[in-house]
Amino acid sequence: MAGVYVHFPFCAAKCIYCDFYARVRRDWTPYVEALIGELAERKEFLQGVPPTTLYFGGGTPSLLPPELLKRVADAVRTTFGVEEFEEFTIEVNPDDVTPERAAAWRAVGATRISMGVQSFDDAHLRWMRRRHTAAQAAAAFATLRAAGFDNLSLDLIFGFTGLTDETWAASIAAAIALRPEHISCYQMTGRYAAPDEESCRRQYRMLQDRLRIAGYGQYEISNYALPGRESRHNSAYWAREPYLGLGAGAHSFDGDRLRQWNTPDIDTYVASRQGGEEWLSDQEVLEEKLMLALRTVRGLDLSTLTDDELCRLNKTTLEELSRAGKLILEKAVIRIPEEELFVSDWIVSRLFPEYRA
Numbered sequence: 001m002a003g004v005y006v007h008f009p010f011c012a013a014k015c016i017y018c019d020f021y022a023r024v025r026r027d028w029t030p031y032v033e034a035l036i037g038e039l040a041e042r043k044e045f046l047q048g049v050p051p052t053t054l055y056f057g058g059g060t061p062s063l064l065p066p067e068l069l070k071r072v073a074d075a076v077r078t079t080f081g082v083e084e085f086e087e088f089t090i091e092v093n094p095d096d097v098t099p100e101r102a103a104a105w106r107a108v109g110a111t112r113i114s115m116g117v118q119s120f121d122d123a124h125l126r127w128m129r130r131r132h133t134a135a136q137a138a139a140a141f142a143t144l145r146a147a148g149f150d151n152l153s154l155d156l157i158f159g160f161t162g163l164t165d166e167t168w169a170a171s172i173a174a175a176i177a178l179r180p181e182h183i184s185c186y187q188m189t190g191r192y193a194a195p196d197e198e199s200c201r202r203q204y205r206m207l208q209d210r211l212r213i214a215g216y217g218q219y220e221i222s223n224y225a226l227p228g229r230e231s232r233h234n235s236a237y238w239a240r241e242p243y244l245g246l247g248a249g250a251h252s253f254d255g256d257r258l259r260q261w262n263t264p265d266i267d268t269y270v271a272s273r274q275g276g277e278e279w280l281s282d283q284e285v286l287e288e289k290l291m292l293a294l295r296t297v298r299g300l301d302l303s304t305l306t307d308d309e310l311c312r313l314n315k316t317t318l319e320e321l322s323r324a325g326k327l328i329l330e331k332a333v334i335r336i337p338e339e340e341l342f343v344s345d346w347i348v349s350r351l352f353p354e355y356r357a
């Protein structure tokens with residue numbers, strides 16, 4: 001399995017909390033030409049494996065005129081000889097959703113829309129400098145459904161200064177009421193993160209509990225889905241499947257140990273597509289396998305590791321974490337229990353060599 005990710009680093013305005021490289025500008029055509037040029041240059045990167053998923057992320061891909069999105073999607077199809085993708089996602093913002101655009105995204109071949117809502121509280125949306133209200137987000141959701149999308153995802157944010165448990169519960173309830181197939185939920189980081197770790201942990205547990213009761217299964221630290229509606233494209237990242245990333249700031253991975261990236265600067269990308277690459281060492285490959293698989297509730301099947309990797313696992317730490325209830329060791333699988341996923345970064349970091357006693 002392989003995927004193609006296309007990055008559109010353009011936004012209509014910057015949200016207050018966002019650290020992504022995204023620029024408020026509209027010179028899209030040269031950027032799209034550069035994307036198509038990069039695709040032609042790098043089509044061998046996937047080594048003949050045809051992509052099964054396509055993901056347009058950003059930034060805000062929904063800002064782009066649909067005819068430009070179509071040019072890119074058609075170029076990916078033609079380059080790899082793929083007629084339809086198993087999953088083709090476009091990230092959108094509610095303020096860009098109109099019946100005409102939704103119909104155009106369907107016509108482009110998108111099968112899935114991921115909509116950044118972040119909150120269903122208008123005061124928080126204003127503070128975040130989002131360009132929509134909660135009612136507009138719900139209306140955009142209805143518009144996407146009316147256009148025929150049967151695979152919709154919503155993004156929410158928790159753990160920020162001023163978010164009370166009551167407001168958070170109301171946002172979760174509003175998201176559930178829309179009945180999307182998928183919900184992603186991220187903890188605020190940086191200067192607007194709530195200083196109180198305990199309230200963040202409580203909000204994370206509220207989310208887990210309420211989504212479980214509503215029928216959503218958690219399959220990764222930040223991701224929940226109705227049965228069978230997990231994101232295939234993102235699941236492939238955690239399984240270390242190969243993907244080709246196109247566009248300014250995009251990353252690519254060959255499925256083994258080569259990681260490449262493009263410069264995040266739009267002008268440099270359009271002019272000369274500079275970037276870099278890194279070949280992972282044996283130790284880095286092992287650390288990646290642990291780090292990515294333990295993000296998922298499925299965990300890591302130790303039988304997929306090489307003999308050398310098994311020897312290098314820190315068994316003492318594994319046993320300590322298991323005794324402390326931070327890790328579950330079942331047959332050949334290690335995984336982090338759902339109630340400890342909130343501190344998964346800390347747990348995984350304990351397995352890395354610099355923490356070895």
Ligand code: SF4
Pocket residue numbers: 010011012013014015018019020022058059060093116
């Ligand atoms: S629209 Fe998305 S990518 Fe753009 S600034 Fe807001 S959060 Fe960041």
